[in-house]
Amino acid sequence: MSGAVRPDAVVKLAGTAVYGMDLDVPGMLWAALVPAPIAHGRIVSVDLRAARALPGVTVIGADDLARLLGPGERDAERPLFPHEEIVYRNQPIAAVAAPSEAEARAAVALVRVEVDPLPIVADLETRFPEWPGSEADAAPEIAAHVRARHGDVEAEFRGADRVVRETYRTASVHQVALEPHACVAEIRGDVWYVRTSTQSPFGVREDTASLLGIPETSIVVDGTWVGGGFGGKGSSFLEPYALLLARATGRPVRLALGYRDEFRLGRTTLPAVIRMETAVKDGRIRARRVRLLLDVGTSLPGRDFATGYSIGFLLGPYRTEAFEVEGYAVRTHKPPFGPHRAPFAPQCAFAVESHLDHVARELNLDPEEFRASHLWREGDTTPLGQPVGPFGIFAAFERARATARAWRAESPPGHGVGVACGFWSTSTGAGGEVRLRLSGDRLVVHEGSREIGSGSVLGGLTAVACRVTGLPRERVAIEYSDTSKAPFDSGVFGSRTLGALGHAVEEAAVALRRTLAERLGARGQADLSVDRGEIFAEAGGHRASVGSLVTAEERTAGGILAEGRHFASPRAIDESRVLQGSFYAYTDFTGGAHVAEVSVDPATGAVRVERYAAFHDAGVVVDPGAAQAQVEGGVAMGLGAALTEEAIWSEDGRLENAGLLDYRIPTLGEIPPMTVEFLEGFAGAGPFGAKGLGEPPIVPVPATVAIAVREACGAHATELPLSAERVARALKLL
C-alpha cells in the first residue's frame, strides 16, 4: 500500500464512516449502567424506586432478568447484575434507559444501593507475600494453576556454576482504543438486534447468547466502523445490557461508555509478578525456573488461557533443556482481565530479555552473544515440545545486533543502545469462511468481520484476492453484513485475519479461477484481466468476458459464487511435560528483534527514546505499506507500556487514573524516528506464506527500552513502566 491511499482513508477523513459512537436511531433511548460503589461487599438492598419514578425512565436490575429473558439458562459465573455479592468497583448493578443522556445520568444517581463491605483482595503481593505453595490451590483467590517441567531441574541447579534469581513486576495497561465501547440495540420482532463497535460480531453473538440465556439464532449482530480494538472489543460487553433495555422499553437503546468509564469498566491487562531463576554452567543455560503470579481481576472465562497461554512466553524464544514453569491466575477485586495487543507477551518478553541480559552481565559474558547463542533456530522445538518451524527470530536478532553496533559507534555519552527480541503466535487456530462473487465488472469478497483500523481486512484480504486473481484493487470490493447473512468468522484478533481469512480468500479465489476455466472448456485455473471496464477470463487458449460466463441464474444472485474456509489446524505440545492445568500450543511462530537508542538524564532518571529500529519476520509480506504501519503502531504502543502507561489501583480497588489525563499514552513527541525492516524467507501458514503482524511488533518494545536504559546508565529497573522515578531508584539517586 506504499504510496497508495488506504482504502478506508477517504470515509474516515470525510467523517462519513459511522462508528459505534456515532449511531443515532430515531426514537432511541440513552442508557447508562449503575456502578457498584465499592469493590467487594454483600448487597443488602438495591432500591430502584426513585430512579423509576423519573418520567420516561426505565430501570432494570437482577430481579427483572427472569421476566425479560424467560427460562433460558444464563451463564451463572457471569451474572449480568450481581444478586448477592459485588466483586469489583463499578460492577453494573442495574441499568437505566432514559430519553436523554442527562436524564439517564440523573436516574443512575437516584439508585440506592446498600452494601455490607467485605475485605478485598487488591494486590497480588499483599495476598501472597510469599509465593503460593501447593496449599494455595484450595484458596478461593486462585482461579487457575498451571505447571510444566522437563528434565532434571534440581540436578542442573545443584551442578551449576552460577544461579541468578530475580523478580520482575509489570503494570496494568489499557488498550486505549480511540473509540470507547458503544452499541445500539433494538428488538425487531423475534430478533434481538444490536449494532456495535466490535472486533468480532460472531463472538459477540455467541457471548451475548450465553449471558442472556437465549439462542444464538435469535441474536443478530451488525458491526460498525471500529475506532480501534487492540483486544478490548473481542467479546460482548455492553451489548447484553443494551438488548435487555431494548426488550424492557420496546425502543432502540444506545449504550456507550465515556472515556473514564472505558478505563473503569474496560477489560485491561492486569499486573503481574514474575520470578526468574537461571542455572548456568560453562556459559550455557542449563536450567530455568519461571514463575508467574497474574492478576486476573474477576475474570472467569479464559482464566486458564490467561496463564496457560502467557506462560510459554516466559521461557522466551530460547533453547532450554531443563525447565520448570508455574503460573497462578489470582482473582482480585478488579474488573475482568482482558486481552491487550499480544496479551501479556510484551510483559513476559520484558522479564525474559532483561533477565537473560542480566545473567550474562553477572557472568561477564556479552549479553547479546549470550542470548543469540541460545535463540531458537529452524528445526528446534519449544520447551513444551512444539516444533518451531520456519521462524526468523535469529536472523532478526542478528540484524538488530548489527544495527546496534553501528549506532553504538556514533552515540554520545549518556546514550545507550539496547537489543531485545520477542515472539508471538499467529492465531490461525480460529476458523472462518468467506464468499466470493464475481460479476462482469467486479469481485466481491463477503466476510463476517469488520475492518478495525489495522488494514487486515480492507488492505490484507483485498491484497490476497488481487494477488490470486490478478485483478486490480479497484475491481475488488469487501462486503460486510450482519451475522444473519455474513459467512462465519471468528473475529479480528490474534493477528489471525490475514493468515486465517486470507487463506479462505485464497482458497475461494482459486476455486473461482477453476470454475472459469471449466466454463471456458479448459483445465486448470483461468487468468483474469480487465479490458475497457470488463473482466475477462482466459484459459487453455480460450478467452471470454466474465459477463458472458455468468449464467442467467447466477446473474440474479450477484454472480459466480466461490467459497473458502479456514479450519484451525490442531497443533500439539508434549503433554508429558504438563503437570497441571492447560498449556496452549502456538501456531505460526512470528516475531522480531528491536533496537532502541535512549538517553537517560543521570540526575533525574528521565528516559528519552532517541531512535528505534524493528526487524520482523512476517513471513511473506502481502501489503508492504500496511505492514510497515502495523510495526510503527505496535512500537508506539509498546513505548507507552515501556515508559508511561500504568493503570494505578488503590488499596480499596479504585482505579486512580481513569482517563487520559493521568494514564499517559505516548504523543507524537515521544515517538522517535523509526526504521522497519522485514526478513523474508520464513514462510508461514497464511496465503503465499504470510504471517500475522497485528500483535508481534509490540512484544519486544519494553524489553528493548529497558536494556537500552541499562546500557545508557547502568540502571537495572525490574518494574514496568520504566518511569523516571523507577530509573532514579535503580540508580540509587533516592
Next chain:
Amino acid sequence: MNSFELVVPETAEEAVAALQALAPGEAAPIAGGTDLLIDVDEGRVAPRRVISLRRLPWKTLDWNAGALTVGSTLPLRSLEEDPQVRVSYPGLYQAVRAVGSVALRHRATLGGNLVRSAPASDLVPVLLSLDAEVDLVGPSGDRRVPVDRFVQASRRTDLRPGELVRSVYLPEARPSAFLWQRVRPSNDISQVAVAVAFSPAQRRWKVAVGGVTPRPTLLPEASDVLGSGRPTSSEVRRASEIAASRAAFVTDRRASEEYRRHLVATLLERAVGSAVNGGRFPA
C-alpha cells in the same frame, strides 16, 4: 454537556455587567476555554451564562522600558512567538512553551491560567519569580494585585465578584529560567516545576516551585541563599538543599514526595545555571 447562554460583550464594562448580573458560579468568563470547558463537560461546574472575552481589546503585548504588560486574553502562542519575550523573559518563554500542545497554546491564555489557579500550573511559578502583578477590572474600579496574593490556593484566587483579569504586568526584564519534569514530556502536567529569576534592580534572586505543594510557591529562604549576583556553586547547592527540605511536598500518583524533593534540588541547580549563563546576566 449542559447547555448555557453565551454572551459576547464588546467592552470591559459590558463584560463586568454581564458577569455581575448573576450570582458567582452562575456566570463564567471564557477566554481560551481550555480548562473551563473540561470542568463543564465533567459536570464540576454548570454555569448558566458563559461570557466570552474574545471581543475585548486585551490580546495585547505592551513594552515600556523593559516592563511588559501582557493582555489577559492574548493566546500563549503569541507570547511564545514574540522574539523579545524570549530574550527579556527567558523563564516565561520556557514556561509558556511547556504548556500543553501547540494547538492548545493557540487558545489558552495567561489570564485564564491565572484565574483557573491550578496547583500544577506551569505559568504561576514563573510569574511569582518575576514579581508579576495582576491588573483587574471590576464593578468598584481597577486594582493591581501581586500574583503571590492573587493566587490563593488550588482553584481559589483573590478575584472578587464581577471582576475580570485585564492584563498581567511584569516590572522588569530578568535573567531567568524555568525547568520541569513530567511523567510524559509532551502534553502533561509537571511533577515538579522550578522557576528562578534574578532581579537586576533589587539584586536578588527569586525562586518558585510548582507541582510540588498544593499551590505554586515562592521559596524566600532558598532565594536568599543565592545572594546578590552570580552565586557560587556551594550557594547553589545550599539553595537546592533548602528548597528540597521544604515541608509541604505532596505524594500523588505523579511522583512520590521523596522523588519530588530530589527533582526540586536537581532542577533548581540547573535552572540557576541556565539563568546565569543565558546571557544578559548583570556584571
